[in-house]
Amino acid sequence: MFFFHSEEAVVKGDVVKESGGAFGAAAEKWEHQVDKIFIDLIEKYTCHHVFEPKLVKKVQQDLSNVDDDIKVYPQTGYVVVVGETVVVKEKVSVLEKGLTSTMKLPITEKHLKLIEEEFRREMQADSPEVKIITRTNMVILEGTDEKVKSGAAKLDELVKKIKVKRVQLSPCLSAFMKTSNAVSKYEARFQQIFRSPVSLEVDSDLHLSSLSSVSLEEAQATLLRDIVVISVQLQGAATVPPEQREIINMARDEVNSVGLQVEVSFIPGVNETTVQLVGYSEEVTKLKEFLHDYQLNQAPTEEMIKLPDPELVECFDEMLNRLGVNITSVTLWTSHVPYPCVILSGPGGQVKDVLKTLQPVVANLTVDSLVLNGPGALRYFQGVGKVSKDLVETSHKVIIREQQGVTNVNAQQQDSISITYVTSLRPSINRQCQSSVGSPAASQINLKIRLCCIEDEQVNVFVAPVVKNQLKSNNISKSLLRKGGSILQSQFNATAANHVLHPGEVLQVPGPPSLRCSKIFFIECSPWDGVGGQSVQALRKGLQTCLDLCEQQGYSSVAIPIIGHGVILKYSLTDAIKVLTEKIIEFGSSATSGSLTSINIVIHPDYSDSEKTYHEVHKNLCSSMNHTGQAIFRSLTSDLDEVIMALRKGLQKCLDLCEQQGFSSVAIPIIGHGVILKYSLTDAIKVLTEKIIEFGSSATSGSLSSINIVIHPDYSDSEKVCF
Incomplete structure (x- = not known):
């Protein structure tokens, strides 16, 4: 008899009494047999509770109408499956394995790009039946509960295996990678050539991420090789002339016609400008070669050679003619400022070639003087001696000039002349040269x-x-x-x-x-x-x-x-x-x-x-x-030489710009003298006046017709400047 409300079973049966009217051993045997029956029953059968809603529904659908060896008893919110233990476990297990599950796993877009291919590869090998769906910042897995959980664990493990490499970049390289399509371009390229994709992020530095350390190293090497910064010095000016800047920018625009390939920036310096090229190495190299070619064959530049003696300033052109040195490819003029010198102007390559030609010529020039006393000295060289002097000049390739009125303190007569001769041969050691520059140096200092x-x-x-x-x-x-x-x-x-x-x-x-x-x-x-x-x-x-x-x-x-x-x-x-x-x-x-x-x-x-x-x-x-x-x-130079040269170039540029832009008048003060630039008054005046005279002598009929030299009336030395 079963009492279900108290979960008890009562077993009743007849037991034959033994002699003497007692049950004795027979009763005990009967109880033992009953106990064994119930023990066997409990061990053989089980009550399996199912709480998972999807499985509850599946159990009710698939097991409710099966043979009597299994019974399903629905309860509030769950079901109980009763039957032989082995049979119940087997059938419930089959149902569990057939039960589909869906799991939504959040993941960043960057991480998904890095691991998606490897994740699909591993899931295909282990759990091909699991469906993988990717959404924005999410991966959805559909399949049996067991396989879905396994896939989620695998996804998390791959994310943890992502390696990150930080590469320091210069600000200009960082800026180029941000403004160009370099990040997407190289991510796509690395996707094709590497087994493990590589992602790129740029802030002040470059951050590379990948499952493979080998891919990271190769990606870094590729980027540092392909994206470069190169500096090219533009000779001859601290400020790039507008026409030169325009030519460079046109070359840049041509390179960038298919998209941003290279960026160009101009960095001014004291005596020259640096052009900085940032971009893809092939295009940067092309633009660098263009700049070198432009400087060599087109860009104007100036170079200066010191003359060994001030006398050479007035006769340098004549001396070149005597020596048979013909300079036509560049403009050449002489100046006393900042020191006796020859200035070469023209395309960089041609100026460089002429500089190499003239340097040994100038190094061998020397000037010497000889004082001749007597009333007939000057008349001789102006008369019959002139023919002999001309022959000496021609045959020995020298220039001889006479000057009257040089006083010789050892002579009684004042009617004397100084004979100055310029030659391309060094003087003998017995006669000391007036200038040291053309003489062989005792040291290389x-x-x-x-x-x-x-x-x-x-x-x-x-x-x-x-x-x-x-x-x-x-x-x-x-x-x-x-x-x-x-x-x-x-x-x-x-x-x-x-x-x-x-x-x-x-x-x-x-x-x-x-x-x-x-x-x-x-x-x-x-x-x-x-x-x-x-x-x-x-x-x-x-x-x-x-x-x-x-x-x-x-x-x-x-x-x-x-x-x-x-x-x-x-x-x-x-x-x-x-x-x-x-x-x-x-x-x-x-x-x-x-x-x-x-x-x-x-x-x-x-x-x-x-x-x-x-x-x-x-x-x-x-x-x-x-x-x-x-x-x-070997030489004596100073920063002031370079500063005066820079001032000369600046003044030339201003005058050229007046002509180019159609201006008819310009006002220029005495530049350089004072507590800031610290030129001597004489040097400042010489630079300005010689440059104006030089400009006037070389100018053709242009727009500039009036140059005003401005002297501030409050300067303590304004009267001296005027005179």
Whole structure:
């Protein structure tokens, strides 16, 4: 009897009593048999509860009408399947496996592109029956519950395997990749050539993502090879003329006719402009070659050659004719500003070729003078001697000019003439030349006067003073410390710790990365104690040691400031300059062919006496350029030369623009003289007037008919300027 409400079963049966009226062993046996029946029943049958709605529905559809060995009992929200355990598990399992499931998995578009192909490949191999649907930022899986869950796990695992590589880019490369179609172009290309796709993202840097580290490395190499930035120097102007800029932009537009391939930007400098090309390497190379060809064969440029003597300015063209040198491919003129020189103007390649032709010619030119006393000297050369003079000029390829009125203090007569002759042969060693430039140099050292801060120089060696072994003891060393920072301080301390410096001794300190030098030679100095005192001797000794160390250690360039002038060491400006220039000249006179080829004398441009310093240094070096008939140094140049050249070019450009744009008048002030540009008044006036005269002599009938030279009435030297 079953009592379903209490989930109990009651079994009743008849048991035969044993003798004596008791049930005894028979009853126990009967109970045991009943227990065994129920135990077997419980072990053989099961009640399986199904709660999943889809499976509940499936069970009710498929198992409700089967044989009596399985029964389905619906309950509220679930069903119970009753039957033999093995049969129930088998049939429910079959239903579960046949039950379809749908799972929506969120995923970013970038990640999906990277893993979709690999995910489909793996799902096809493991679970081909699962349907894969992709939506925006989502993957939908449809199939059996087990397979769908397996697919979701596989998708998550692939996302975690994505590798990211960060590549630093210059700002111009980042900008090009953002504005061009480079990202989509290379993503599509990498999709075709790599097994694992690679995605690209650009902010300030480039971010590459892929399942394959090999693909990442190859993608990086491809991008850095294919997208480049190249700089091309445009010679001859700090500002690109409009017509030249237009030509370059037209070439750029032609390259970009099929889409953005290359970007062009103009970066102005002090004496030239840099054209920066950014884009695909093939197109960048084409445009670079165009620029080189344009500069070589079309773009106008100027070059300057120093003349060994001012006399050559007036007769250089005649001297070329004497020598049979015919220059027709470029424009050539001579000038006294910024120094006696020949200026070449024309297409870059032709100017370069003419420069190579003229440099050895100019190097061999020399000027010498001979004073002839007596009343008949001038009459002779104007009369019967003229034929002989002309023959000498023709046969020996020289120019001979006579000038009356040169006073000879050793002669009693004042009726004398000076015979000046210009020749392409070097003078004999018995007669000293008036200029050193054309003479063979005793050394290969080039001197340059620099108007700059020493910490901004780029040479092998800096020279600086210290007092009492202290790096902060003077303004020059303080300037180096400000830029060299803690690295310079620690290197100085480490080196100085093992040395007790005496005046004139030199401490060698490695140059820190922030200073563009390999070594810094610090000279221990002491304050001024008179013209023949120990201070001057120590400074001379220190300078000599620094120059010798440059040679011994194979350095080719050194920068030396004016040491001693100021409140610490108390040298006068003249004495400080004298010590330095005399020591440099002495070194150059005794130097053989060594490694040192460049000595820069550095003058701080912000010093109140920088202009005076410049002219005094220049005068000292120029007055001693010759030694026993030989040029001590290979060359002497200065930043002022370059500045004046830049001013000449700027003035020429302004006058040309007036003509090109149809202007009839222009007003030009005296440019350069003052506390900012620091030209001498004479130099500023010469640059302006010579350029105007040169422009007037070469101009054809154009629009410009009036040039006003403006002198400010409030200038202290305005009256001097007028005269």
